[in-house]
Amino acid sequence: MKRFTRDQMAARVGRDIPNGAYVNLGIGLPTMVANHLPKDREIILHTENGLLGMGPAPEAGAEDADLINAGKQPVTTLPGASFFHHADSFAMMRGGHLDFCVLGAFQVSVTGDLANWHTGAPDAIPAVGGAMDLAIGAKRVYVMMEHLTKKGESKIVARCSYPLTGVGCVNRIFTDLAVLDVTSEGLKVLERAPELSFEELQRLTGVPLIDASAALTAEPVVTQRREHA
Amino acid sequence: MINKVVATAAVAVADIPNGATVMIGGFGTAGMPSELIDALIAKGSKDLIIVNNNAGNADTGLAALLKARQVKKIICSFPRQTDSWVFDGLYKKGDIELELVPQGNLAERIRAAGAGIGAFYTPTGYGTPLAEGKETRHIDGRDYVLEYPIHADFALIKALRGDRWGNLVYRKTARNFGPIMAAAAKCTIAQVREIVNLGDLDPENVVTPGIFVQRVVEVPAEAKLIASPGAAA
Numbered sequence: 001m002k003r004f005t006r007d008q009m010a011a012r013v014g015r016d017i018p019n020g021a022y023v024n025l026g027i028g029l030p031t032m033v034a035n036h037l038p039k040d041r042e043i044i045l046h047t048e049n050g051l052l053g054m055g056p057a058p059e060a061g062a063e064d065a066d067l068i069n070a071g072k073q074p075v076t077t078l079p080g081a082s083f084f085h086h087a088d089s090f091a092m093m094r095g096g097h098l099d100f101c102v103l104g105a106f107q108v109s110v111t112g113d114l115a116n117w118h119t120g121a122p123d124a125i126p127a128v129g130g131a132m133d134l135a136i137g138a139k140r141v142y143v144m145m146e147h148l149t150k151k152g153e154s155k156i157v158a159r160c161s162y163p164l165t166g167v168g169c170v171n172r173i174f175t176d177l178a179v180l181d182v183t184s185e186g187l188k189v190l191e192r193a194p195e196l197s198f199e200e201l202q203r204l205t206g207v208p209l210i211d212a213s214a215a216l217t218a219e220p221v222v223t224q225r226r227e228h229a
Numbered sequence: 230m231i232n233k234v235v236a237t238a239a240v241a242v243a244d245i246p247n248g249a250t251v252m253i254g255g256f257g258t259a260g261m262p263s264e265l266i267d268a269l270i271a272k273g274s275k276d277l278i279i280v281n282n283n284a285g286n287a288d289t290g291l292a293a294l295l296k297a298r299q300v301k302k303i304i305c306s307f308p309r310q311t312d313s314w315v316f317d318g319l320y321k322k323g324d325i326e327l328e329l330v331p332q333g334n335l336a337e338r339i340r341a342a343g344a345g346i347g348a349f350y351t352p353t354g355y356g357t358p359l360a361e362g363k364e365t366r367h368i369d370g371r372d373y374v375l376e377y378p379i380h381a382d383f384a385l386i387k388a389l390r391g392d393r394w395g396n397l398v399y400r401k402t403a404r405n406f407g408p409i410m411a412a413a414a415k416c417t418i419a420q421v422r423e424i425v426n427l428g429d430l431d432p433e434n435v436v437t438p439g440i441f442v443q444r445v446v447e448v449p450a451e452a453k454l455i456a457s458p459g460a461a462a
Contacts, residue, residue, distance in 0.1 A: 048332065049256040050402045065259060066403040072257040072310075083401060085408040085436075086256075086282075087340040090333030094353060118358075125320055126329050127309035133333030133353045167356035167372075 002194045003147075003176040011036040012191075013102055013144055013174050021099040022046055022092075024134055027071045029144050030102035044080075046098055048130040050089050053081030070130065090130070093137030101138035103131065105145045105170075107160045110207050112170040112182035114143065115162035128165075135166030147175035147204065154206045156180070156187065177201060180209070189213040233395045234424055235444045238268035241418045245274045245383055248301075252280040252339065252379075252410040253291060254386035257310075260403035262387040262420045263290045264448045269385070270294055276301040280339070280379055282332065282406060284308035284316035295319060302326035304379065306335050331359060334376050336409060342378035343412025343441070351376050384414035388437070391421040392428075395442030396435045404436065411441040418444040 004012065010032035017023055017033075019041040025033050034056070037043050045054040047069045054069060055076035063074035092098050105116040114135050117128045135141060145155055156173065173180045178201055179191040188210045192201055198211045235241040242265060245251065251269070255261030270293055277300050284303050285292030292315040294300060303325060308316050319325040330338065331353045341349055350373035354360040364375040386407040388397040397419055399407055411417045419437075424447045 047402070049259070050405050064401065066401040068257065068259050068402055072259075077401075083399070083404055085404050086332075086336035086406050087409045090336050094333055094337075094351065113356075123321070125309040125317060126327075127307045128329055128331050128359065129307040130332040132331040132357060132359065136352045136355070137333070164357045 001177075001196050001200070004193055005176075006032060007036065009144055009174055009176060012179060013142055014038060016142070016172065017041070017043055017100055019043070022052070022097065024048065024093070024098055024101040024138065026101065026103040026131070026134065028104045030104055031071070033102055033144070046089075046092060047075070048086075048089050048093075048134075050084050050086060051075075051077065051081060052084075052092075053078045055081070090133050090137070093130070093133045096137070096139060098134075098138045100140050100142060101134040102142045102144055103134060105143045105155065106162045107155050107157050108143050108145075108170050108173055108182075109157055109160050110182070110187050112168045113160050114141070114165045114170050115160040116143075116165050118163045120163050131165050135169045140171045141166075141169050142172050142174060143170050144174045147177040154204060156205050156207060158207050177204065178213070183210075186210050232393045233439070233443060233445050234393050235418075235446050238264045238420065238446050238448065239271060241265065241420075241444045241446045242268045242272050242383075242385070245269060245272060247275045248277070249274065249382040250278040250280065250380070252381040252384040252386075252406070252414055254281075254384070254405065254407045254410050255291075256282050256402065256405040258286055258290060259401075260387050260399070260405050260407055261290045262385045262418075265385040265387075265418060265420050265446070266290050266294050270297050270299065273297075273299070275299050278302045278304065280304045280335075280381060280410075282306055282335065283310060284313055284327075286310060287312045288315065292316070295325065298324070300325060302328065304328040304330060304335070306330055306332035329359060335379075336406065338376055338379040339406065339413045340409045341376075342380045343409060346378060348375055348377045350374065379413065381410070381414040382416065384410040384417040386410055386417065386419050388419050388421045390423050390425050390430060391419055391442070391445040392425055392430055392439070393445070394427060395419070395437075395439030395445055396430050397421065397437040397439075397442060398430060398434060399436055408437045408441075411437045416443045417441055418446065420446045420448045422449060423447065
């Protein structure tokens with residue numbers, strides 16, 4: 001079984017973000033999507049700490065401590081960028097202005113519940129940041145994650161065992177094994193990793209899946225990296 | 230003549246009492262009013278309730294205030310970072326109280342305080358542990374959680390320029406919580422890189438009107454700090 005690489009996953013997410021979209025990319029794996037947005041589309045990146053039109057990381061030596069992203073890494077602005085305060089930034093999410101967000105996850109349930117902020121371990125220090133606001137605020141919520149835990153358990157579950165970030169908020173799941181839509185009929189498999197049968201995917205996932213897929217016959221093409229993060 | 234300019238950071242924070250609720254601007258170190266925090270450490274006020282997005286980075290600024298054991302409780306969205314060892318240590322020993330708030334609810338609760346809103350219904354957090362025990366309401370097909378404003382006795386914020394009326398402009402993403410905290414506190418103290426003459430700020434570009442600001446301190450020299458990138462939001 002060939003798994004999608006992280007670059008292939010990021011490129012696959014990028015293909016599902018249309019021209020003109022306002023997008024927030026979560027911390028971690030979703031950040032990679034910025035490098036794989038199709039070059040022929042104009043896509044505006046939002047960062048929760050008050051910037052629309054976020055550009056790539058600056059050249060070494062050109063970092064500005066006042067110009068950072070949600071991960072507190074230095075970034076740049078693109079022509080057309082704007083700055084705003086935190087209440088406006090989250091009004092963009094909660095108010096339904098932001099078209100897409102891409103989030104990492106510990107677990108997603110068959111009904112689109114998301115768990116991505118806290119393991120619930122008694123000694124863990126909880127931290128939520130903007131995850132809950134993004135999860136319920138963006139018009140469409142994409143999740144990007146490994147399909148299985150390190151122990152081989154499915155991260156797509158009947159019911160999340162970790163504390164929830166949002167209820168019924170996830171629209172589409174991109175994993176290293178498949179692309180799935182959360183629908184009212186259940187989880188619909190749109191694509192499978194090369195050489196992975198639906199039956200094998202079903203066995204690995206555990207919860208009932210609906211087959212609307214074809215296994216990819218060739219390695220998916222990774223769109224050319226765009227110098228834009 | 231109105232003159233909100235105060236000579237030093239020490240004078241600006243001199244009346245912050247023990248037990249005060251103090252909002253501190255900044256997202257990580259961007260917009261963090263480090264010199265005002267240093268003055269508050271020197272002043273030594275205890276049992277403070279601090280409102281900030283994070284809970285301090287490394288050993289300076291807010292982290293130093295925590296380290297000095299001046300903070301009883303922190304209200305924030307993202308305490309855990311790669312360099313939040315001061316908070317982590319206090320929290321694990323039970324030496325600091327944490328109220329964890331989703332970042333957008335934190336911003337809106339601060340905004341609501343400044344805007345005179347008694348409470349508001351927000352969809353953020355519904356059905357999660359952070360909404361447990363809170364009043365909920367189904368409005369127009371959607372579920373909401375009732376959240377209350379966060380008022381403060383003082384706000385310490387950082388801006389780029391200010392004038393003697395307290396009008397402020399900010400710099401890049403260092404703006405973050407500054408404008409909403411300015412409105413939410415009874416007494417807002419802004420440290421600015423430069424105090425300019427009245428009239429030098431273009432009224433079209435003033436971000437925080439002076440009515441929300443009580444004191445302005447000029448802190449010209451600034452150390453360039455980049456927070457170490459961490460799993461942080």
